[in-house]
Amino acid sequence: MANSHDHDIDDLLEELIAFRRDIHAHPELAFKEVDTANKVAQSLRDIGLEVTTGIGKTGVVGTLKAGNSSRTIGLRADMDALPIVEQTGLPYASCNHGVFHGCGHDGHTTMLLGAARHLARSKNFDGTVHFIFQPAEEGEAGAKAMIEDGLFERFPCDRVYAFHNWPDLPAGTIATRPGPIMAAADKFSIQVKGKGGHAAVPHQTPDAILAASELVTQLNTIVSRRIAPTSTAVLSVTQISGGSSHNVLPGSVELTGTVRTFDPQVQDQIEVAIRQVIEGVGIATGTQISIDYNRYYPATINADAAAQHALAVAATVGNAVEAPQPAFTSEDFAFMLQACEGAYIWLGQGKGGKHIPLHHPEFDFNDEIIATGVKLHAALVEDFLPQQGD
Numbered sequence: 001m002a003n004s005h006d007h008d009i010d011d012l013l014e015e016l017i018a019f020r021r022d023i024h025a026h027p028e029l030a031f032k033e034v035d036t037a038n039k040v041a042q043s044l045r046d047i048g049l050e051v052t053t054g055i056g057k058t059g060v061v062g063t064l065k066a067g068n069s070s071r072t073i074g075l076r077a078d079m080d081a082l083p084i085v086e087q088t089g090l091p092y093a094s095c096n097h098g099v100f101h102g103c104g105h106d107g108h109t110t111m112l113l114g115a116a117r118h119l120a121r122s123k124n125f126d127g128t129v130h131f132i133f134q135p136a137e138e139g140e141a142g143a144k145a146m147i148e149d150g151l152f153e154r155f156p157c158d159r160v161y162a163f164h165n166w167p168d169l170p171a172g173t174i175a176t177r178p179g180p181i182m183a184a185a186d187k188f189s190i191q192v193k194g195k196g197g198h199a200a201v202p203h204q205t206p207d208a209i210l211a212a213s214e215l216v217t218q219l220n221t222i223v224s225r226r227i228a229p230t231s232t233a234v235l236s237v238t239q240i241s242g243g244s245s246h247n248v249l250p251g252s253v254e255l256t257g258t259v260r261t262f263d264p265q266v267q268d269q270i271e272v273a274i275r276q277v278i279e280g281v282g283i284a285t286g287t288q289i290s291i292d293y294n295r296y297y298p299a300t301i302n303a304d305a306a307a308q309h310a311l312a313v314a315a316t317v318g319n320a321v322e323a324p325q326p327a328f329t330s331e332d333f334a335f336m337l338q339a340c341e342g343a344y345i346w347l348g349q350g351k352g353g354k355h356i357p358l359h360h361p362e363f364d365f366n367d368e369i370i371a372t373g374v375k376l377h378a379a380l381v382e383d384f385l386p387q388q389g390d
Contacts, residue, residue, distance in 0.1 A: 007375045009118050016374075017367045019043070020110035021092040024365070027081030027099045027106070030136035031145075033058045036079045036109070040133050043113055047120040049131070052154070056146030060133040061155050062116055066385075067126030073384050074130045074157035074340065075377055076333060077112035078105045078137035087361035103358050104165040104349070107365030109133060111163065111373030118378050127385035130155040136332075141296065143332040152339050159306055160342035161380055162333045163373055167357055169348030171369050174314035174376060176345045177323040178307040182300035183234075183260040184267055185330035186293065190215065190278065192242075193288040196251030205249050206286035212240060212253040214285065218277045219257070226273045227266055234260040234328055235270060260328045262299045271295075300326075300334040306343035313383050314345070317376045329358075347373055 019039075028036050037058045044051045044062035052061045058079075086093050086100040094100045116131045132151070136142030169175055192212050197205035216237050223233045235257065242253030259274075261267040271293055282289040314320035323346065333344050349366040356363050 007118060007378050009114065009371060009374050012114055012117055012374070013371060016110050016114045016370050019113065020106050020365065020367060020370065023106040023109060024101045025092045025095050027094050027096055027101045029083060029099055030080045030138055030140035030142065031057045033079045033135050037133065037135070040079070040109060040113060044116060044131065047117050049116060049120065055151060055154075056135060056142055056149045058135040059142065059146045059149070061151070062131040062133075063155065064116065064120055064129045064131070065127070066123040067387060069127040069385060071127040071385055072130065072157050073127065073381055074132050074155065074160035074342070075112055075115065075381070076132040076134055076143075076160060076162040076336060077108040078134050078142070079109050080105060080136050080138050080140075080142065082138055082359060084359065084361055088364050090364060100361070101365070102360065102363045103138065104363070104365040105137065107165055107367075107370065107373070108163060111370055112377060114370060114374035115377030115381075118374055119381060122378075124387065125382050125385040126387045129381050129385070130157055132160075139296065141332050141335065143335040147335055147339055157340050159384060160336050160340045161306070161310065161345060162336070162342075163345050163347045163376070164331070165349040165365060165369065166346035167350050167355060169346060170350045170352070171348050171366055172372060173319045173321060173348035174317065174345060174372070175321045175323040175348070176302060176307050176310050176314075176343055177326070178302055178304040180262040180299050180301050180326045181323065181344050182326060182331040182334065183262055183328045184264075184295065184299040184334075185297040186259040186267065186271070186295045188257055188259070188274065188294070189292045190255040191290045192253045192255070194249065194251055197249050199247045199249050202249060208250055208253040208287055209242060211281055211285035211287040211289065212242065212255055214281050215255060215277065215289070216240070218281060219274065222270060222273045222277070227269060231266045232262055233266050233270060260330065262326060264299075267295070297330040297332050298334045298338065300331045300344050301337055302343040303337070303341040306341055309383070310343045310345050310380065313379045314376060317379055318372050345376070347376070
C-alpha cells in the first residue's frame, strides 16, 4: 500500500468541467445514450485507448495496458439521465426538456474519463485497466445488459469498482463499507378486480376500492409484524388508481409499490407474505386479486477485501470513513459485484448550505469533486496494479 499518490491533474480540470457541463446540457435516457457514448468513445480514442462500443446496446469500454502483468481492474461509470424536468436555471441546463442529469451520472462519466486521460499519460501501473461506461443504470439494468453481452468474458477483471456522488457527505469525504451498501429493489403491481356497479347498492358488487384499502393496511404490517426486528426492510405502496365517478364502484383498482431489502432470505419472506395477504383479502372481499412481482435489482454487496482496500486507498486522497450503514436506494452495479469481486464507493459532494438530494429537479453535480474522483480512480489502479519495486 502506497502512502501517497502523485497525481498532477490540474491541467485536465478545465476541459473536464467543460465536458461534464456539455453532457449535462445534452442528457439522454436509458439505452438512448448514443451521443454521450460517441463523445466518450472519441475521447478515449483521442488518448490512444482500445475502444469497444455497443456493449449492452450503448455501453463503451476503453482498455489501457502498461507493463507486463496479467492482472486487471475495471472501473465503471454510468451515463444515463432521468425523466425529470430540470429546475436549476443553470447556463448549462438541459436542452432536452423532460430529461435531466439529476443523479450526477454526467459527473461520474467525466471523472472516469479524467482518470483514463491521467493514467494514459502517467502509466504508473503494471497491468490492464478497463474503463467501463455503462448505460441505463436508472431502473433499466444496463449493468446486467453489459454482462449478458459478455462484458467480463471479453474484458476480464480481477476486481471492479464504481463511484457515486453522495450529497449527504461533504465534498472531500469518501465512504464505503464491507458487505451490503445499497438495497435490493423489488417492484410490485397488484390488480384488484370486483364487478363494478352503482355506489348506492354496494351489496350487489364486490368492492375493489375497499379491497385495495384493506390491502394497503395489511401490506404495511408485513415488515413490522412478519419480519424479525433485527432485520432491515422497507415496503411502500406508492400508487393507487381506480374509479371514474363519485357514484360508481369501479370494476378494478391497481396498486403499485416497492420493497427494499439487504438479505435475500428477508426478500423471500416479504414476497411470500405479500402473496398470502393478497389471497386472504381476496377471499374476505370476494374480489379477484393478482400480482406482478419483479425483483429488478439485487442488493449491492461489497467484497470485504475490496472495500477495505478502497478505504485504505481513499485515505491517501481525501477523508476516508467507513459508512456505518447501507442506503435503501438501489444500484445495478450490484450485478457486476455478483459477477466480479469489487466495491461500490460514495464520493461526498455536499457544499454546505441548502441540501439538494439526488433525483431532485434542482440537483447539480459538484464540479469541485472531479479532481477527487479522478485521483481516487487513479490511486485504486496504481495500488491494485503496482509497478515492480512499488
